[in-house]
Amino acid sequence: MQTKHQKVQTLLDAIPYIKKFFGKIIVIKYGGSAQTSPDLKEKFAQDIVFLSLLGIKPVIVHGGGSRITELLTKLEIPSSFVDGHRVTCEESMRVVEMVLSGEINKNITSLLNHHGAKAIGISGKDSAIINAIPKDGGRFGYTGEITKVKGEMIKNLIKEGFIPVIAPIADSAEPNHPGFNINADVAACEIAAAIGAQKVLFLTDTIGVLDKNGKLITSLDKESVEAYKNDGTIAGGMIPKVDSCIDAIYNGVNKAHIIDGRVEHSILLELFTSDGIGTQFVRRDNPNNDIDMDKLLND
Numbered sequence: 001m002q003t004k005h006q007k008v009q010t011l012l013d014a015i016p017y018i019k020k021f022f023g024k025i026i027v028i029k030y031g032g033s034a035q036t037s038p039d040l041k042e043k044f045a046q047d048i049v050f051l052s053l054l055g056i057k058p059v060i061v062h063g064g065g066s067r068i069t070e071l072l073t074k075l076e077i078p079s080s081f082v083d084g085h086r087v088t089c090e091e092s093m094r095v096v097e098m099v100l101s102g103e104i105n106k107n108i109t110s111l112l113n114h115h116g117a118k119a120i121g122i123s124g125k126d127s128a129i130i131n132a133i134p135k136d137g138g139r140f141g142y143t144g145e146i147t148k149v150k151g152e153m154i155k156n157l158i159k160e161g162f163i164p165v166i167a168p169i170a171d172s173a174e175p176n177h178p179g180f181n182i183n184a185d186v187a188a189c190e191i192a193a194a195i196g197a198q199k200v201l202f203l204t205d206t207i208g209v210l211d212k213n214g215k216l217i218t219s220l221d222k223e224s225v226e227a228y229k230n231d232g233t234i235a236g237g238m239i240p241k242v243d244s245c246i247d248a249i250y251n252g253v254n255k256a257h258i259i260d261g262r263v264e265h266s267i268l269l270e271l272f273t274s275d276g277i278g279t280q281f282v283r284r285d286n287p288n289n290d291i292d293m294d295k296l297l298n299d
């Protein structure tokens with residue numbers, strides 16, 4: 001049991017972090033794998049509301065791949081993944097949009113609002129915030145490659161005091177097009193870059209990126225990510241995540257982290273403790289790095 005003084009000390013210890021992040025945008029990618037128990041979802045909502053009350057600007061980009069797969073299986077619609085990206089036929093696209101924009105987006109938005117936030121749920125189709133074309137020349141069907149994110153629209157929502165909750169569905173320039181399914185990791189990275197986020201956090205169902213022995217890799221750079229992908233250490237759903245983290249830090253986002261969404265208050269643990277948790281992504285040439293590169297890369 002904490003004494004009153006210890007409780008006050010905890011608040012005081014948070015001051016440097018609050019100063020560092022005050023007014024800054026933090027994009028949180030809330031993976032389907034981390035949206036498990038109702039209790040965890042409550043803790044997630046508390047963390048987001050807490051950030052918002054501290055003057056930090058959270059933006060949520062959510063996934064829901066496991067729920068899409070569950071529904072496609074029930075409907076007996078075949079589906080497959082290549083390097084962590086779903087191949088989306090026209091029938092799947094309808095299910096993807098129903099699950100992401102209809103079910104998950106509204107659940108998260110409503111959960112946040114019940115916790116006192118001013119959250120607004122949208123998809124990339126709203127005001128054509130995310131535009132896409134077919135990925136890899138159409139090899140992935142209705143899976144898209146982002147061509148543009150209208151960052152100003154998202155920043156306007158933030159300025160109005162909203163917490164945007166964004167489903168990774170993109171608009172097409174073609175009329176009467178069903179739109180595109182975008183991997184949520186990629187959407188989070190592109191959104192973070194377009195709105196000048198300070199940080200992007202990916203909440204998933206592992207403690208971070210693991211090596212061949214199942215040990216946490218605390219820090220990764222571009223070169224080591226390529227090596228781990230080539231030797232198969234990083235596979236499946238982790239591929240778009242690490243690629244997105246690297247893209248983010250090479251496109252103006254200061255920091256990218258993959259953290260364990262199964263741990264209660266993982267967002268606060270990452271933001272408000274000196275060690276942080278999970279795997280962080282670094283670039284050797286980044287003058288903004290406020291970390292000891294040698295220590296991290298030798299961990």
Ligand SMILES: Nc1ncnc2c1ncn2[C@@H]1O[C@H](COP(=O)(O)OP(=O)(O)O)[C@@H](O)[C@H]1O
Pocket residue numbers: 030031032033034063064065066203204205206208209210211233234235236237238239
């Ligand atoms: N090297 C690795 N370290 C950790 N997880 C990995 C690795 N390689 C592949 N994975 C897989 O990636 C999964 C996370 O991706 P995914 O299921 O798409 O999560 P999310 O729904 O959060 O996007 C992990 O559960 C794990 O099965």
Ligand SMILES: CC(=O)N[C@@H](CCC(=O)OP(=O)(O)O)C(=O)O
Pocket residue numbers: 030031032033062063064065066068084085086087096143144168181182183184185237
């Ligand atoms: C193209 C592509 O892979 N789209 C994903 C979109 C959802 C997603 O990314 O969900 P998670 O973050 O929970 O994995 C899919 O259809 O599963």
